[in-house]
Amino acid sequence: MKRGLHIITGLGVGGAERQLPALLRRLPLACDVVTLTNPGAVARDLRAQGVRVTDLGMAGSRDLSVLPRLAGLIRAGGYDLVHTHLYRACVYGRIAARLAGVRAVVATEHSLGARRIEGRPLTQATRALYLATERLGAATVAVSATVAERLITWGVPAGRIHVVPNGIEPAAFRFDPQARRAVRDRLGLPPGAFVVGGVGRLVPGKGFDALVRAVGTLPEGVRLVLAGEGPQRAALTRLAARLGAADRVVLTGEWPDVPGLLAAFDLFVSPSTEETFGLAVLEALAAGLPVLHVTCPAVDELPRREAPGARRVGREAADLARAVRAELSLGARRLPVPDAVRRYDVDRTAERLMAVYEAAHVALPEEVGLP
Template structure:
């Protein structure tokens, strides 16, 4: 169960897990069955849209209870705040034996771009009483959950997984994407990927890149969102519109990553950092301001950089000068392969089910 199925990190991660689970699954979206719903349906998984029209539609709890009871699900697994609040309560009212939560996006001050008010916390912790276990996608998330009031014994750290086939380097796609956007084949392309949201701080990357872009050096922004207009104005203010490409929302992640030579992640807060792992899996080097997923991984293919334009510019300029070829990071594959990650989730279901017998 998930709040919506527009394109986003949690939504795409759910799809990857569904593609590798050993269990039969259905998906319920509270509302907004967007592009990811179509992807999941194309994989042969049933997706139901509850059709909620407001965030305070209490009748949805009863509708969910009836749906869960009629289908006699063994496990209900909720993703994202609103689905947690409604889904965990409905599952318990329906008598579901195992209820699991995955927490993707708890920051220091916000939960999924929602400020952590007393009301938000009360609803989350209150319905947590209906959940048997919470999966934290990183140690950082686990620590924040404990500090917020979730009992440590209920928390299991299982990271997000990388589907290496989905992000594999594709030389043909590299040329095609560059041609589509008028980027020369021999240009050095720095890229960012994700929702155009203020927390991502893509403005820092634009400010850092402004003196560096030219006919041979380009900046490619992949994604869409509320911050796009502000970022486009910033590009015009720098006078670099000819060298910055806004590609919009794209689903061909491997192709877009393959078109890049350097990946930059500039978020103010991050609970995992899947995009950095996907960039590394595609073979390119990456720079990041924060990425819990990289904790404990020793590699020169990715490094943390300061969150200010001047020092970020120096690091980007170094990569442009070196023009490092693509290379593999074996530790990423060992630790974050989607098959192993999904297996750990499936095993958690089984352990919780056995404990209920």
């Protein structure tokens, strides 16, 4: 193999999106990237490291005009392998790759929850379309054993599934006191405030409404900073105001400098009820933060001793408030980086992904018709 193409739904600041720059710096394969829509901050990062990024400007989920354009781009690029990420890109990318004559297609399933996929409710139609196009690829990558089990339950053959966890660059998240001061000043946080933080898309499955309610019951010195965008932003703003906590809840929108943001926090909370991996939790652990999480396969699938700074808690606002109060009593502190962080080093992820690529290139799937 000499050339690969990564196809992703969008390149805003998200876990799946932020994986690409780190991976492409390590994969021994020349790769280009296509985003179906939203060429955001991650697209700028990729271009800065010399990766060619093409935005197809997809108008919506049913914009079928993207198929011939994507197939033509794949054909013209002479790619040996196509790797798709996120639901829409997996569906359209697999079909386009087959139309272009590329059969070595790998798809990573990043966000398949028990009831939601990428923050949206799962439907029978969603599942049927996914399964029909999954047959067009050579392999499907699950980012955790939890996701692999869900894929098998859906009907994806176990032999086609490879578990390749997400990876992080531990050194990038090392605590920086100067960044802490700069980010806190930029966010207007009072000196001495105890800052609870969360990172992720503002969608119902992430549970940020429960976290806002929890913080609304805590002392005035506690601030909540949520970094991310999504359809729940306005509702979360209204909720904070209704609780009388509008001045204590900061919604930053997309924040590309995640290491700087984590330096500004004193406690990281992931209230997500349907997490498929938990990259943000690992990044927080790499920054030395104590972590509270409702679900996090990246940690939950490991022995407890490998992530002593992470504690699993209940999903309700009262559970979160009680857990935050316990951390508040211990004061702001930094913890040693745990073994879990080193286990998920992105170098290991790149090595395992290359093994999947090689297998997909050699053992191509049996011929199937387009759905």
